Amino acid sequence: MEALIHIDKLNLYYGAFHALKNVTLTIPEKAITAFIGPSGCGKSTLLRTLNRMNDMIPGTRIEGGISIGGTEIYSNEVDVETLRKKVGMVFQQPNPFPKSIYDNVAYGPRLHGTTNKKELDEIVETSLKSAVLWEEVKDHLKRSAFGLSGGQQQRLCIARALAVNPNILLMDEATSALDPISTLKIEELAQELKDKYTIVMVTHNMHQAARVSNQTVFFLNGEVIEYSDTEKLFSNPTDQRTEDYISGRFG
Amino acid sequence: MNIFQDANRKQIADRRRTDWLLHILFVVATSIGVIALCALIIDILIDGISRLQPDLFTNFPSRKADGSGMKSALVGTIYMLLIMAPVSFIFGVGAAIYLEEYAKKGRFTRLIQLNISTLAGVPSIVYGILGLALFVRLLALDRSLIAGALTMTLLVLPIIIVSAQEAIRAVPKSRRDASFALGATKWQTVSRSVMPSALPGVLTGVILAMSRAIGETAPLVMIGALTYVAFLPNGITDSFTVIPIQVYNWLSKPQLEFKELAASGIIVLLVLLLLMNFSAILLRNKYQKNV
Ligand SMILES: Nc1ncnc2c1ncn2[C@@H]1O[C@H](COP(=O)(O)OP(=O)(O)O)[C@@H](O)[C@H]1O
Ligand SMILES: [Mg+2]
Numbered sequence: 001m002e003a004l005i006h007i008d009k010l011n012l013y014y015g016a017f018h019a020l021k022n023v024t025l026t027i028p029e030k031a032i033t034a035f036i037g038p039s040g041c042g043k044s045t046l047l048r049t050l051n052r053m054n055d056m057i058p059g060t061r062i063e064g065g066i067s068i069g070g071t072e073i074y075s076n077e078v079d080v081e082t083l084r085k086k087v088g089m090v091f092q093q094p095n096p097f098p099k100s101i102y103d104n105v106a107y108g109p110r111l112h113g114t115t116n117k118k119e120l121d122e123i124v125e126t127s128l129k130s131a132v133l134w135e136e137v138k139d140h141l142k143r144s145a146f147g148l149s150g151g152q153q154q155r156l157c158i159a160r161a162l163a164v165n166p167n168i169l170l171m172d173e174a175t176s177a178l179d180p181i182s183t184l185k186i187e188e189l190a191q192e193l194k195d196k197y198t199i200v201m202v203t204h205n206m207h208q209a210a211r212v213s214n215q216t217v218f219f220l221n222g223e224v225i226e227y228s229d230t231e232k233l234f235s236n237p238t239d240q241r242t243e244d245y246i247s248g249r250f251g
Numbered sequence: 252m253n254i255f256q257d258a259n260r261k262q263i264a265d266r267r268r269t270d271w272l273l274h275i276l277f278v279v280a281t282s283i284g285v286i287a288l289c290a291l292i293i294d295i296l297i298d299g300i301s302r303l304q305p306d307l308f309t310n311f312p313s314r315k316a317d318g319s320g321m322k323s324a325l326v327g328t329i330y331m332l333l334i335m336a337p338v339s340f341i342f343g344v345g346a347a348i349y350l351e352e353y354a355k356k357g358r359f360t361r362l363i364q365l366n367i368s369t370l371a372g373v374p375s376i377v378y379g380i381l382g383l384a385l386f387v388r389l390l391a392l393d394r395s396l397i398a399g400a401l402t403m404t405l406l407v408l409p410i411i412i413v414s415a416q417e418a419i420r421a422v423p424k425s426r427r428d429a430s431f432a433l434g435a436t437k438w439q440t441v442s443r444s445v446m447p448s449a450l451p452g453v454l455t456g457v458i459l460a461m462s463r464a465i466g467e468t469a470p471l472v473m474i475g476a477l478t479y480v481a482f483l484p485n486g487i488t489d490s491f492t493v494i495p496i497q498v499y500n501w502l503s504k505p506q507l508e509f510k511e512l513a514a515s516g517i518i519v520l521l522v523l524l525l526l527m528n529f530s531a532i533l534l535r536n537k538y539q540k541n542v
């Protein structure tokens with residue numbers, strides 16, 4: 001697997017607080033990478049550096065570099081809107097807009113200048129199909145997204161992210177607010193999507209990481225302790241702290 | 252075994268009595284307000300109901316009470332609303348968007364914020380003085396419709412800014428994040444995600460501010476609009492009158508008939524206020540259902 005994202009000696013500070021310490025990591029293309037580790041260890045923070053959502057948190061300072069497909073994303077040539085179009089994000093709580101299902105999915109394409117009705121129709125349909133939601137909603141696209149169940153809303157948010165044609169999909173504990181069946185559906189969906197997209201997911205559920213990911217990264221207190229093939233990390237970790245964590249001794 | 256045997260009956264009785272006494276006290280406190288309002292409305296209705304004739308709306312004020320109307324005042328109030336509403340909406344909501352979404356949350360912003368909150372409580376006559384100096388004198392608008400409307404705009408602006416800010420702040424952060432994460436710029440996020448959610452709340456604030464403005468007299472008296480106007484303004488630089496000013500005029504006459512006219516003018520004003528507040532409530536309810 002080819003590496004798509006290179007993170008090189010990344011340090012991130014929230015004011016005086018050193019949240020990410022010298023993180024060096026590569027993330028393979030068209031595969032699922034899972035971030036695991038106890039709560040507060042910096043998983044979400046690292047995820048948010050990949051689409052620069054941290055830029056909006058006042059007092060955040062960053063050192064080191066991240067390149068995606070060879071482009072340094074914190075350089076001046078990169079405009080953050082284009083970056084976020086290429087690096088989609090799904091949040092912990094499903095957060096649809098108070099708009100119709102159709103308008104939710106069409107929100108992104110419209111931002112980037114698609115106004116043609118037929119084109120939008122097509123994007124909405126393919127995105128909803130990719131998110132395995134089309135069959136459930138195709139007859140009432142004009143209904144409010146708030147009428148959907150939590151699991152459906154989360155798949156709608158995935159469809160919304162896919163609608164702007166990203167290469168990378170970031171998922172920050174995207175299933176932790178969902179019931180087990182909806183969780184399973186999202187996990188299956190992630191498996192399907194990895195053929196076309198590079199997926200980075202944060203999970204506090206080790207079993208989820210073991211079930212769905214190809215590569216797993218273990219974090220502790222803002223540091224990457226270890227990362228490798230998921231299978232290897234769970235069966236044969238090299239660091240004692242990783243072993244302690246995956247065997248449930250803390251966290 | 253009786254599990255209730257150690258209950259202290261006397262202490263319980265005392266507590267119950269305190270509870271009961273306070274209950275009565277609160278009912279009385281509420282009643283005083285309601286009774287005062289009812290008495291006021293009934294008193295005004297008794298005085299003014301006989302004058303609520305078509306004449307009141309179609310005739311201009313005149314020296315004789317019979318056949319005297321408040322056409323110019325009613326139209327003046329409506330014209331003032333038509334100028335005030337869009338102007339205060341644009342500036343008020345603009346300022347609120349700036350303060351909530353664009354301004355850096357530093358000391359300077361906090362200072363502005365404090366100022367606006369304070370301005371919302373400044374006596375209305377002070378705005379009259381400002382309007383007199385700024386619009387009537389400096390811009391030489393005289394005591395015109397536009398001068399009056401702009402003075403009133405200044406008066407309601409802080410109220411609108413504060414309520415619009417609250418409406419904007421109430422939009423969950425997750426909705427902004429969703430928009431930004433799709434590659435939206437700040438303005439796209441504000442206009443397509445934040446404002447549609449905040450708009451009903453913003454409009455409610457605007458309507459309530461308007462209903463405050465149409466009942467205000469002091470600032471208009473201050474800019475010299477306390478005049479006898481028996482014609483409709485033809486343009487924004489014509490002189491004008493509004494309902495509360497007309498009521499004030501009628502009240503200052505000694506004859507009983509004019510007191511009745513004043514009462515009927517108050518009824519019209521009250522109905523207008525009621526309608527506006529009612530539409531604000533409707534908006535708010537609709538909003539709560541949608542979110
Ligand atoms: N906006 C912020 N400002 C200051 N500190 C923050 C902020 N966000 C997160 N942190 C801190 O950074 C650390 C890592 O947080 P986070 O990345 O959310 O952890 P995780 O996702 O692994 O639970 C935590 O100690 C948290 O308190
Ligand atoms: Mg997190």
